[in-house]
Amino acid sequence: MTDPLLSELLDLALEAGRRAGALLRDGRPDDLAVARTKSSAIDVVTEMDIAAERLITDFLDEHRPDDGVLGEEGASTPGTSGIRWIVDPLDGTVNYLYGLPAWSVSIAAEQDGETVVGVVEVPSRGETFHAVRGRGAWLGERRLATRPSPELSQALVATGFGYLQERRAHQADVAQRLIPQVRDIRRAGSAAIDLCDVAAGRLDAYYERGLNPWDYAAGDLIAREAGALTGGRPGDLPSGELTLAASAGIFGVLQELLEEAGAWHD
Numbered sequence: 001m002t003d004p005l006l007s008e009l010l011d012l013a014l015e016a017g018r019r020a021g022a023l024l025r026d027g028r029p030d031d032l033a034v035a036r037t038k039s040s041a042i043d044v045v046t047e048m049d050i051a052a053e054r055l056i057t058d059f060l061d062e063h064r065p066d067d068g069v070l071g072e073e074g075a076s077t078p079g080t081s082g083i084r085w086i087v088d089p090l091d092g093t094v095n096y097l098y099g100l101p102a103w104s105v106s107i108a109a110e111q112d113g114e115t116v117v118g119v120v121e122v123p124s125r126g127e128t129f130h131a132v133r134g135r136g137a138w139l140g141e142r143r144l145a146t147r148p149s150p151e152l153s154q155a156l157v158a159t160g161f162g163y164l165q166e167r168r169a170h171q172a173d174v175a176q177r178l179i180p181q182v183r184d185i186r187r188a189g190s191a192a193i194d195l196c197d198v199a200a201g202r203l204d205a206y207y208e209r210g211l212n213p214w215d216y217a218a219g220d221l222i223a224r225e226a227g228a229l230t231g232g233r234p235g236d237l238p239s240g241e242l243t244l245a246a247s248a249g250i251f252g253v254l255q256e257l258l259e260e261a262g263a264w265h266d
Contacts, residue, residue: 006132009083009117013107014130016059017121020052020089020105024096025123027051032097043163044093049073052089056107060085067109072214084110088214092190101125106192108217118218120192129196129222137199137225144226147201149249150183155204157254158186158194162210167266171209174261181257191243195219198245199226205246205254209263216243231255233264 027048034044053073060067068079071087085107090096092103101124109117120129129144131137137144159175161168179185186203188194192215194206199222206223220230220238229251232242241264246254258264 006116006135009109010119010130010132012060012063013085013109013117013119014128016056017105017107017119017128019059020056021121021123023055024048024052024090024103024105028096034097038163040163040165042094044097045073046090046093046097048096049090049093052105053087056087056089056105057085070213072212082111086110086115086214086217088192088218091192091215092188095189100189102188102190102193104190104192104196106214106218108214108221110217115217115221118221120196120218120222122193122196129199129219131199131218131222131225133221133225135225137222139196139200144199144222145201146198146223146227146247147204149247150204152181152250152253152257153183155182155246155250155254156184156186157182158188158197158203158206160187160189160191160194160208160211164266167210170262170266174258174263177261178257191215192219195223195245198228198247199223205244205250207242207244207246207254207258207263209242209266210240211238211243212240220245234259 035047036045053071057075066081068084069075069077088106091106096103105121107119108115116133118131161171197203223245228245230245232239
């Protein structure tokens, strides 16, 4: 990809994220209600998820009508340009529904299946994370780098839980096995934010099973460009089976522990 194209994609993702973040922050109704559910009764979609995705996809279509789009709330077009946008208009919907601050807008652009641009907008913090493949990861004007790798026993690790009852129970068992071997566990409720917090040195690692591409596409690139190692099960890329990001010194040992604990299994 040419540098001008990368810059164009980044600028569009930044502006789309800014607009969607402002809509979600300023337009949240006091009587916000669930519009529908997906995989379970707690896997919710609000009217604001739908409105934010429409805003983002309309904006991208206006500027790059030949691109493909994959959105969490149903946007799906193949495109003809070789570029596809992967959009999570509101990552952390349950937090948003309850008025908790850990929610974000995640927008990535990929070419031929490889993510080349990622933006995560976190309105409650006034923060915009972004990365371009090969150009590093940034929080505003500050270049990001992961924390120096600690011993695993001193690592602060984040995770998340799925929406299906059996999966959540198994994930709790995995976390219970991990807790005695690390400094502590955090569960914030937004995969995109957790991946960016690994990039910013606020976490040493993050893992989760059951994510979709829109959950991790942008955050995975941001974490990698900040120096983290990312993947799934040993030898695999991040996927719905397992997504893992960690500073280089603890990635392998944490991946091995998660494999032994069956973190990829329901």
